[in-house]
Amino acid sequence: MSSDSDKSRRDRSPVSLRKGPRYVDAVVAAPVTIPYSRFSTHGAHWFAARALAELLESSGLDKSAIDGLCFTSFTLLPDTAVGLTQHLNISLRWLDHIPMGGAAGIVALRRASRAVEAGDAQVVACIAADTNRADTFNSTLGEFSQFSQDAVWPYGAGGPSASFALLTDYYMREYGARREDFGKLCVAQRENARSFPHALLRKPLTLEEYLNARLIAEPLRLFDCVMPCAGAEAFLVMSQERARDLGLRFVNVLSTCERHNAFAEDAIQMRGGWALDRDALFARAGIRHEHVDFVQTYDDYPVISMLQFEDLGFCSKGEGPQFVRDHTFTLDGSFPHNTSGGQLSVGQAGAAGGFLGMTDAIRQLTGAALGATVGDANVALVSGFGMINYDRGLCCGAAILGRDSG
Amino acid sequence: MTTPLSAPLPPSKRSRVVLGLTAAAALGRFELQRCARCSTVQYPPREACHRCLSVDLEWTLQSGTGQLIAKTTLFHSHEPFFKQHLPWRVGLVRLDAGPNVVTHLHASVTVAPSAVQVTARLDCAGQAALIACLPGEHSTLTDDPNIRHLLGASK
Numbered sequence: 001m002s003s004d005s006d007k008s009r010r011d012r013s014p015v016s017l018r019k020g021p022r023y024v025d026a027v028v029a030a031p032v033t034i035p036y037s038r039f040s041t042h043g044a045h046w047f048a049a050r051a052l053a054e055l056l057e058s059s060g061l062d063k064s065a066i067d068g069l070c071f072t073s074f075t076l077l078p079d080t081a082v083g084l085t086q087h088l089n090i091s092l093r094w095l096d097h098i099p100m101g102g103a104a105g106i107v108a109l110r111r112a113s114r115a116v117e118a119g120d121a122q123v124v125a126c127i128a129a130d131t132n133r134a135d136t137f138n139s140t141l142g143e144f145s146q147f148s149q150d151a152v153w154p155y156g157a158g159g160p161s162a163s164f165a166l167l168t169d170y171y172m173r174e175y176g177a178r179r180e181d182f183g184k185l186c187v188a189q190r191e192n193a194r195s196f197p198h199a200l201l202r203k204p205l206t207l208e209e210y211l212n213a214r215l216i217a218e219p220l221r222l223f224d225c226v227m228p229c230a231g232a233e234a235f236l237v238m239s240q241e242r243a244r245d246l247g248l249r250f251v252n253v254l255s256t257c258e259r260h261n262a263f264a265e266d267a268i269q270m271r272g273g274w275a276l277d278r279d280a281l282f283a284r285a286g287i288r289h290e291h292v293d294f295v296q297t298y299d300d301y302p303v304i305s306m307l308q309f310e311d312l313g314f315c316s317k318g319e320g321p322q323f324v325r326d327h328t329f330t331l332d333g334s335f336p337h338n339t340s341g342g343q344l345s346v347g348q349a350g351a352a353g354g355f356l357g358m359t360d361a362i363r364q365l366t367g368a369a370l371g372a373t374v375g376d377a378n379v380a381l382v383s384g385f386g387m388i389n390y391d392r393g394l395c396c397g398a399a400i401l402g403r404d405s406g
Numbered sequence: 407m408t409t410p411l412s413a414p415l416p417p418s419k420r421s422r423v424v425l426g427l428t429a430a431a432a433l434g435r436f437e438l439q440r441c442a443r444c445s446t447v448q449y450p451p452r453e454a455c456h457r458c459l460s461v462d463l464e465w466t467l468q469s470g471t472g473q474l475i476a477k478t479t480l481f482h483s484h485e486p487f488f489k490q491h492l493p494w495r496v497g498l499v500r501l502d503a504g505p506n507v508v509t510h511l512h513a514s515v516t517v518a519p520s521a522v523q524v525t526a527r528l529d530c531a532g533q534a535a536l537i538a539c540l541p542g543e544h545s546t547l548t549d550d551p552n553i554r555h556l557l558g559a560s561k
Binding site: 142146147153154159162165166169173214217268391 | 416417418419420421423424449450451475476477478479480481482483484485488493494496498500506507508509510518529533535536
């Protein structure tokens with residue numbers, strides 16, 4: 001993969017960025033997906049319990065060996081991760097409950113890696129679990145944030161589809177994106193989902209079906225919109241030594257970044273916090289864009305994937321539409337993207353949507369893909385985006401993961 | 407004896423800080439919080455000035471002029487009131503005073519970007535509703551059937 005601005009980026013990278021805090025010891029292992037269902041009568045605790053049990057099963061660890069938990073959910077209420085420790089009877093010395101939604105996978109990885117490297121915990125379970133009852137999605141949306149409740153929900157109650165419709169409407173006019181460009185991403189992701197067993201939507205999608213689907217929030221139609229569902233995603237963070245002792249396949253954390261409420265002065269969100277951090281992200285990882293073998297963007301709506309291509313530096317701002325026209329985005333093509341089929345095919349199990357790209361990247365880089373494999377993949381970039389608090393998403397993050405060569 | 411089911415109303419749950427907006431809308435006025443220290447005008451309503459963090463905020467009359475920067479038409483809603491009146495038009499307006507407002511979009515506004523004026527009215531649930539129309543057109547708000555339903559008004 002290449003970027004037209006690679007050279008200038010290399011030349012501009014100050015030494016201080018490259019000397020940023022690298023990850024030296026923490027690794028990521030045991031990617032877990034608890035199969036999704038469109039609706040469930042189980043609570044979020046059920047999905048959290050299943051995820052923890054699967055983490056133990058796949059790592060061979062006893063429950064007592066888990067001494068850290070980084071947890072995220074929209075539907076665990078009235079509980080937090082604190083209540084979960086008693087619900088599942090786990091005794092921890094490090095506990096974090098993170099509310100970053102679509103950025104939660106990146107943030108969990110960052111928190112857990114530092115905890116392990118600092119010695120605050122030895123094995124951290126990172127879990128995202130959510131249920132989807134017939135009524136939970138509406139109550140989650142209606143009380144999503146104070147600003148949403150006060151200043152967005154009363155204006156049509158369109159939920160995230162309405163917010164992304166406004167962003168898409170603006171992006172199309174500003175940068176000349178066409179419906180076909182967004183459709184190409186959705187169709188390619190569905191193609192990737194065909195071999196991914198956990199995808200709720202695996203039937204091939206044609207561009208015609210995409211273009212002619214029923215309107216949800218103009219210009220968005222049905223297949224632009226992620227499908228809410230129930231499920232869980234999880235992974236373990238521990239020291240490299242521990243992973244080797246357990247005989248686990250693992251990936252290395254080359255670098256990460258996180259940014260909240262960036263570019264607040266912009267009239268509308270046409271860039272995210274990645275644009276501030278991408279130079280440091282790549283410099284710390286010691287790689288360039290062309291070294292990245294596949295990219296997992298956060299994809300609840302295709303316009304946000306296009307923003308991530310731009311802001312992560314794979315193309316310049318406004319060149320997202322042309323970038324999409326130039327690549328296939330399929331597992332076997334140019335610029336493999338969203339290897340599981342992404343949320344647009346797999347479904348959005350609440351906060352687990354923020355973990356999906358991470359868990360499937362770990363599988364791809366450890367030779368454990370559930371479906372088709374990206375050939376010879378050594379480096380993945382996983383990106384997260386979350387929390388439309390009012391008129392824009394506030395949480396951005398990214399991680400570069402590397403296959404272990406040892 | 408059963409009582410007839412009443413028609414669904416627009417969602418009415420708000421935080422306490424929105425009371426100032428609603429009190430002004432009851433008088434047909436569009437007021438936003440302005441910081442007494444640094445004069446920043448802000449929306450959505452907050453407990454403090456987002457710029458200088460002063461908690462000395464004054465509700466101040468607004469002209470409501472601004473630019474419609476994006477629009478959508480909803481064909482799906484999660485709330486019963488809007489479901490019965492779909493499609494429903496929504497706009498994102500950058501006020502000349504500074505902040506962004508998500509608004510109901512009057513039928514007089516057909517393209518984005520365009521100059522608009524935001525006005526505040528009480529909706530039929532008794533809460534402030536911000537509506538964007540063409541500048542000077544707010545006397546014709548109820549020409550739009552959805553705005554009429556929203557305000558519980560007769561034509």
